[in-house]
Amino acid sequence: MGKLILSLIMLVTMSQMSIAKPLVIAHRGAPGYLPEHTMESAVLAFAQNADFIEQDLVVTKDNQLVVLHDIHLDTVTNVAQQYPSRKRADGRYYALDFTLAELRKLTVYERHDLLGKQVFSNRYQGTGKFQITTFEQQIELIQQLNRQFDKNIGFYPEIKSPAWHKQQGVDISKLVLIVLRQRQLDDPNKAIYLQCFDFAETQRLRNKLGAKLKIVQLIAENDWLESPTDYEYLKTTEGLAEIAKVAQGIGPWIPQIFDHKTMQATGLVKQAHQAGLTVHPYTFRQDDLPKNISANQLLDILFKQLKVDGVFSDFPDTVVKYLDENR
Ligand code: G3P
Ligand code: CA
Numbered sequence: 523m524g525k526l527i528l529s530l531i532m533l534v535t536m537s538q539m540s541i542a543k544p545l546v547i548a549h550r551g552a553p554g555y556l557p558e559h560t561m562e563s564a565v566l567a568f569a570q571n572a573d574f575i576e577q578d579l580v581v582t583k584d585n586q587l588v589v590l591h592d593i594h595l596d597t598v599t600n601v602a603q604q605y606p607s608r609k610r611a612d613g614r615y616y617a618l619d620f621t622l623a624e625l626r627k628l629t630v631y632e633r634h635d636l637l638g639k640q641v642f643s644n645r646y647q648g649t650g651k652f653q654i655t656t657f658e659q660q661i662e663l664i665q666q667l668n669r670q671f672d673k674n675i676g677f678y679p680e681i682k683s684p685a686w687h688k689q690q691g692v693d694i695s696k697l698v699l700i701v702l703r704q705r706q707l708d709d710p711n712k713a714i715y716l717q718c719f720d721f722a723e724t725q726r727l728r729n730k731l732g733a734k735l736k737i738v739q740l741i742a743e744n745d746w747l748e749s750p751t752d753y754e755y756l757k758t759t760e761g762l763a764e765i766a767k768v769a770q771g772i773g774p775w776i777p778q779i780f781d782h783k784t785m786q787a788t789g790l791v792k793q794a795h796q797a798g799l800t801v802h803p804y805t806f807r808q809d810d811l812p813k814n815i816s817a818n819q820l821l822d823i824l825f826k827q828l829k830v831d832g833v834f835s836d837f838p839d840t841v842v843k844y845l846d847e848n849r
Contacts, residue, residue: 543849544825545832546841547678548572549805550591554645554837557632558598559589560652564660568667572838574676574715577660580683581692586622587657587701593617593683597636599628599654618690625654642809657698661705676713680740684723685750695727708734715802717773720749721756721765728768737769738802741778757790762797771800771831779803779830780823782812791828804834806841818844 551563552570559578567575578591594614595601601608601615604627609615617625630652633641640647661677668675679698687694698716702708716733718724719740727733741756742748755761757778765772772794779790779801794801803824808817815823821844824830835841 543845544830545573545802546571546838546845547802547832547834548575548838549834549836550576550578552836552838553633554642554807554809554840556646557630557652558591559655560630561655561659561663562650562652564655564663565667567838568664568673568675570839571842572675572835573832574678574713575660575664576678576680576834577657578680578682579657579694579698580617581687581694581697582617582622582625583619584621585692585697587694587697588617588622588625589655589657589660590617591682593686595620595625595628598633599630601628604628618687618692622656628654630654642807644809657701658705661701661707665705674713676715677707678715678717680717681720681723681727683749684718684720695723695731699727699731699733702735710734710736715771719751721751723749724765725768736771738771738773738800739765739769740804741772741774743775743778757793759793759797762794762799766797766799769799771802773802773804773834776803776805776820776824777812779828782815787828791830795829800831801828802832802834803830806833806835806837808837808840 548567550558551560552566553563556563556566564575577589579587580590580593582588593616595617596615605615608619632646635641657679664675664677667673681695681698684694699708707714712735715736715738716727717738717740718727719742721739724737724739727737739756741753744753756765774790779788781788791801806820811817811820817840821841824833833841
């Protein structure tokens with residue numbers, strides 16, 4: 523009971539503190555309002571004044587990089603209706619089995635689960651003709667908007683499932699670096715962070731492939747089977763020191779930095795800062811908040827108590843407004 527009262531007093535005190543300007547990272551564009559990773563979602567994130575716009579990347583059959591969160595297509599497109607015979611033995615449809623021209627014929631819709639239920643029921647409910655886009659299309663879009671509005675909104679690409687792509691005979695990291703270098707974006711001074719969950723791939727990017735840009739190591743839970751990486755080790759002082767040799771920051775899951783049950787910091791942000799790493803946790807969703815915590819309270823915890831350096835948000839406008847009001 524004493525701890526809970528202390529936490530409540532802390533929340534009230536924090537609501538009166540001011541903070542420096544951390545980064546707002548538009549997580550898959552602005553999917554709180556428009557289907558994730560579409561051009562429309564990226565434009566909305568730009569208009570909402572995010573600092574960075576995220577692009578999750580996977581590869582097509584003809585070695586093009588497309589902006590999709592999953593190696594599968596079935597939960598965000600009409601692939602099952604359009605190409606019913608193209609599923610693999612596991613019943614799933616893979617972006618890697620389709621050419622870019624084929625993928626462009628698909629309609630992207632609001633994320634559903636495999637049973638067809640919309641994951642976030644109050645989000646976009648229309649039937650518009652949204653499309654899959656390439657990484658290069660999104661780079662061009664953001665660069666052109668930056669030029670016309672005299673802004674410097676950055677890129678935040680994620681290399682998805684490099685070990686799986688490798689098993690399939692594709693070196694996704696090399697493809698990503700080719701595009702970044704063609705666009706002069708492999709540069710530590712540009713507004714771009716490259717992110718990856720697979721620590722062996724992060725090390726390879728820096729040490730073998732010569733990546734120069736800022737890199738953020740994402741932290742998952744081991745039981746998500748996101749990659750072969752041991753995340754329990756990465757969260758230790760030794761693990762964070764290993765990360766600091768090849769990356770500039772970490773992207774932890776919010777519950778890894780703040781325990782919602784005890785309402786206490788886990789200490790990971792402090793340890794990462796001590797290792798010289800910046801911290802960008804994922805994902806702020808005002809329609810999927812931890813129990814008994816309001817959107818503003820969660821932002822107070824992240825920015826005022828934990829002092830994170832940025833946050834991935836499905837609702838960039840909410841975080842921008844919060845930061846404007848709390849400066
Ligand atoms: O990349 C940060 C965050 O997006 C990681 O989670 O699964 O949404 O890519 P995910
Ligand atoms: Ca991501």
